Amino acid sequence: MRISCPYCNVQMDIHPTQGGMETQCPGCNGRFQLPIPTATPTSAPYKTDMYTPGMQDFAGKKIAAGICGILLGGFGVHKFILGFNTAGAIMLAVSLLCFFGGCLLVVPIIGTVAMQVIGLIEGIIYLTKTDAEFYQTYAVEKKEWF
Ligand SMILES: [Zn+2]
Incomplete structure (x- = not known):
């Protein structure tokens, strides 16, 4: 996943498992905590008895x-x-x-x-x-x- 440094806005790729860990920016060497990745919503399985709009x-x-x-x-x-x-x-x-x-x-x-x-x-x-x-x-x- 892609994040940007809160100090210099440099873009960097981090692995989702690194979320929440502290890291050092390669651009400005500033240390900050990586954001925790939000869970991707799993698409609900289709159910025929589910009420859908319309x-x-x-x-x-x-x-x-x-x-x-x-x-x-x-x-x-x-x-x-x-x-x-x-x-x-x-x-x-x-x-x-x-x-x-x-x-x-x-x-x-x-x-x-x-x-x-x-x-x-x-x-x-x-x-x-x-x-x-x-x-x-x-x-x-x-x-x-x-
Ligand atoms: Zn930076």
């Missing part, structure tokens, strides 16, 4: 997204809530196209039903996750489907 905000969307997924899943509302606009738009488009197409052609609106089922399953998945898991999966990993 997590509570995001977790607050969990209930809304889950309920919207269950009730309105076919329209992708729950995906828009989580910021997955592309995935939400796909669900909405498939639902509407199949709904109107299905009505016109008088065939089962399978696409709309399928989207609703996907939304229902996703809503249930959201609600069964803990806040930490929910944040990790959808805010950090940005998993768009299920």
